[in-house]
Amino acid sequence: MKLHEYQSKQLFSRYGIPIPRGRIASIASEARHFAEELGGHVVIKAQVLVGGRGKAGGIRLAKTPKEAEELATMILGMEIKGLPVRKVLVDEAVSITKEIYLGITNDRAARRPVMMASAAGGVDIEEVARVSPEKIIKVYIDPLLGLRDYQARDLAVSIDLPRSLWRPFMEIAAGLWAAYQANDATLAEINPLVITSEQRLLALDGKMVVDDNALFRHPELDEMRDLDVEDWAEVEARKFGLSYISLDGEIGCMVNGAGLAMATMDIIHLCGGEPANFLDIGGGASADKVAAALRIILSDARVKAVLFNIFGGITRCDEVARGILTALGEVETKVPMVVRLVGTNAEEGRRLLAEARMATAETLLEAAQKAVAIAKGA
Amino acid sequence: MSILVNKNTRLLVQGITGNEGLFHTTQMVQYGTNVVAGVTPGRGGEWVLDGKIPVFDTVHSAVQTTGANTSVIFVPARSAPDAILEAADSGIELIVCITEGIPVLDMMRVRAYLDTRKIRLVGPNCPGLLTPGECKVGIIPNNIAIPGNIGVVSRSGTLTYEVLYALKAVGLGASTCVGIGGDPINGTNFIDVLEMFEADPHTDQVVLIGEIGGSDEEKAAEYISRKMTKPVTAFIAGQSAPPGKRMGHAGAIIEGGEGTAREKIRALETAGVRVARHPEEIPGLLVKG
Numbered sequence: 001m002k003l004h005e006y007q008s009k010q011l012f013s014r015y016g017i018p019i020p021r022g023r024i025a026s027i028a029s030e031a032r033h034f035a036e037e038l039g040g041h042v043v044i045k046a047q048v049l050v051g052g053r054g055k056a057g058g059i060r061l062a063k064t065p066k067e068a069e070e071l072a073t074m075i076l077g078m079e080i081k082g083l084p085v086r087k088v089l090v091d092e093a094v095s096i097t098k099e100i101y102l103g104i105t106n107d108r109a110a111r112r113p114v115m116m117a118s119a120a121g122g123v124d125i126e127e128v129a130r131v132s133p134e135k136i137i138k139v140y141i142d143p144l145l146g147l148r149d150y151q152a153r154d155l156a157v158s159i160d161l162p163r164s165l166w167r168p169f170m171e172i173a174a175g176l177w178a179a180y181q182a183n184d185a186t187l188a189e190i191n192p193l194v195i196t197s198e199q200r201l202l203a204l205d206g207k208m209v210v211d212d213n214a215l216f217r218h219p220e221l222d223e224m225r226d227l228d229v230e231d232w233a234e235v236e237a238r239k240f241g242l243s244y245i246s247l248d249g250e251i252g253c254m255v256n257g258a259g260l261a262m263a264t265m266d267i268i269h270l271c272g273g274e275p276a277n278f279l280d281i282g283g284g285a286s287a288d289k290v291a292a293a294l295r296i297i298l299s300d301a302r303v304k305a306v307l308f309n310i311f312g313g314i315t316r317c318d319e320v321a322r323g324i325l326t327a328l329g330e331v332e333t334k335v336p337m338v339v340r341l342v343g344t345n346a347e348e349g350r351r352l353l354a355e356a357r358m359a360t361a362e363t364l365l366e367a368a369q370k371a372v373a374i375a376k377g378a
Numbered sequence: 379m380s381i382l383v384n385k386n387t388r389l390l391v392q393g394i395t396g397n398e399g400l401f402h403t404t405q406m407v408q409y410g411t412n413v414v415a416g417v418t419p420g421r422g423g424e425w426v427l428d429g430k431i432p433v434f435d436t437v438h439s440a441v442q443t444t445g446a447n448t449s450v451i452f453v454p455a456r457s458a459p460d461a462i463l464e465a466a467d468s469g470i471e472l473i474v475c476i477t478e479g480i481p482v483l484d485m486m487r488v489r490a491y492l493d494t495r496k497i498r499l500v501g502p503n504c505p506g507l508l509t510p511g512e513c514k515v516g517i518i519p520n521n522i523a524i525p526g527n528i529g530v531v532s533r534s535g536t537l538t539y540e541v542l543y544a545l546k547a548v549g550l551g552a553s554t555c556v557g558i559g560g561d562p563i564n565g566t567n568f569i570d571v572l573e574m575f576e577a578d579p580h581t582d583q584v585v586l587i588g589e590i591g592g593s594d595e596e597k598a599a600e601y602i603s604r605k606m607t608k609p610v611t612a613f614i615a616g617q618s619a620p621p622g623k624r625m626g627h628a629g630a631i632i633e634g635g636e637g638t639a640r641e642k643i644r645a646l647e648t649a650g651v652r653v654a655r656h657p658e659e660i661p662g663l664l665v666k667g
Contacts, residue, residue, distance in 0.1 A: 106482055108562045108592055111489055143486040184481050214481035216456055259534025259589050262615040267656045269618040311536040314517045343519040343539055365658050
């Protein structure tokens, strides 16, 4: 789950990372009021969960409170890459002498978090990583030991930070690691971390992504979730513990297991059709979960056929069959369906569905061919 | 013959009194697995499966009393990291974690700790292990595989069943099937299992099932071209997945252009691996004999 800039920065500040004074506004008159509070000279920043805000005109400098209100009016009316801007951050303007990059993410191959710093911070950091990777300095963090002082100092030295800033930089690095660890982040990033004209370090921007699997122990973070970034179906799916991604095709898929769901999409594609979605009902899915999944699939008007591919293991086919029947009892639909049930309690499942008059299939290939043929004929 | 699990496996089930734990313990016992004990803190002294299997409060006491040498974990994600460490500290040599949804930082800590010991973890978020006709540890359905000489290793769960089932349909069997799990941080990777299959006299060839995300398949391809003498056939799920979309598994994220199905397939084919377009195509691509 992604956090907004203002949420990330507020969180960072709790771990001792200095951030600019700022307030969050959802109407333009508030922005004017906050600009007055902050001395008139402010930056108005769109709060949307996509990159490239600045290039889209979502970050603007205001010299007066009046201008702050005008710019806020404009930015609050914007959509950036399809996402509406509902809030702007009003930050005091800062005079900058240098932009640094500092971030942490998990390195899957190394099986540990990696902290990265670069003297070439700012909006083009990805380009820097691509063209001159040697300008990004990395230290690997032992998950049992945590970030050590010498590692943070290594980074400070390697990015040619003036000696006077080593100590504050090390404190910021330690704070970022503490925030990362305590909140189960998979990304925590300050870009840019600036040196101000008063020779202070300040986190001008902040970005954080939190591990969805760890939200059970961070209810306060879960409440920060921005539902605008997901469509209705994805929000609904998460409520029921389903993994759903909407795609562009015409064949709705309900499968148990991510790998099998992807293989099912692959074989639909191979047979000349296109999947309308990725949907993994997960292991041990109950009947009401299955019913919710079917409602979500059928909410997509482009769906011309539904393919169920259930290979029972921890999931029991009879439970899935009951869920399908429950959903069909609730939802009026003419969309034809193809069902393939194999594995744990498959016979019981097939018996339950026998009266629902659905097309059945023995093999995956047969199931995909039938679904594609039905969708094309419909 | 087989790898990792066989007739000598003495299995302990952590989380045996839960819904899934009890259901799959019953299935494993029906399969013929020697389940010697279960653990659920607070339920020690009880018996399950009509008095056949004793329940203990701690893994330590279960191991002391029953001589369990392998553990399978069915406890929820929030306590699973602790369950793995408890097994590791109680003398269990092989830990199989079925649980899905464990936070990644927890798994990094667990893996870093296990690396200091001689303990093998398979999973998490995996279907477990099956040596057909001898022993099942995990949740692979009981009747979908027969004994044979094909080693199967997979990052996926249900997709593995699909492949075993397709093999059985044409009369082919497996020496051992290992589900290594789809999480970004796991205990055992493709290369670990390929090494074991290469050394196992009763495995003649290997089927490898991968998916998009990470670079484990590419590393496996490199190992295959350098070290494997036995033929390998593969399938990679996610060939039609749009880039950048997360497909359920934390592992199935395409990271900065790396880990696409196309790249993995190219790496495997370069290493001499035959790659199937869909799971049911695998049996036809195997080396006959």
